[in-house]
Amino acid sequence: MLKILGKTTSINVRKVLWTCEEAGLDYLQEDYGSGFASTETDAFRKLNPNAMVPVLIDGDFVLWESNAICRYLVRKTGCDDLLPADPQGCANVERWMDWQGTEFNNAWRYVFPALGRKDPNFNDPSRIAAGIKEWNHHIMILEQQLQHTGAWVAGETFTLADVVLGLSVNRWKMTPFEKPQVPAIEAWFDRLNQREAFLRHGNNGML
Incomplete structure (x- = not known):
């Protein structure tokens, strides 16, 4: 059976758990990370030299x-609906997954610890304001994409792009600051809430 190492409060672990359920995969999850089994051990670093979760075995x-794990899992099970087999369809999904990891998530690197985690080390008002502006800028890129598709991030069907961005947008929605009106995102989020696995691992009260 697949083994997933990482605490369920981690946004990146939760995207892997959600993917497993969408792909119909059984798994064993073990809590690693702050407050649980340490990742700062030689044994864990042999699995991941970055000492971070999740790790798939x-x-x-x-x-x-996490995004590489999600891709692997759907390819392992042949779930072409989540990640198309044709090169163009696959690239379309993967570009939004990569955008989530490199652009969207980087926008909240300062503002989320400040406002979401209330970390006293993140208390510079100018950097918080800049982070809010950048985060909202990226959310509007997604809003425009969803206005264009009228359905899911990569097009007419639910894919891995919706999994990884669903968790990220949930974090944006739950972090307290002034936000723009995003009707297409709200409609998409309502569609995500019809999926039981999203309610368990995405919109479940955790940032």
Whole structure:
């Protein structure tokens, strides 16, 4: 059976758990990370030299980086609906997954610890304001995409792009600051809420 190492409060662990359920995969999840089993051990660093979660163990195969894990899982099960087999369809989904990891998530690197986690080390008002502006800028890019598709992030069907961005947008929605009106995102979020796995691992009260 697949083993997933990482605490369920982690946004990146939750995207992997959600993917497993969408792909119909059984898994064993073990809590690692702050407050649980340490990632700062030689044994864990042999699995992931970054000492971060999640880590996937599939027999003798070990994989880290949450988006890479999600891709692997759907390819392993042949879920072409979540990640199309044709090169153009696949690239379309993967570009939004990569945008989530490199652009969207980087926008909240300062403002989320400040306002979401209330970390006293993140208390510079100018950097908080800049972070809010950048985060909202990126949310409007997604809003425009969803206005264009009228359905899901990558087009007419639900894919991995919706999984990774669903969790990120949930974090944006739950972090307290002034936000723009995003009717297409709100309609998309309502569609996500019809999926039981999203309610368990995405919109479940956790940032």
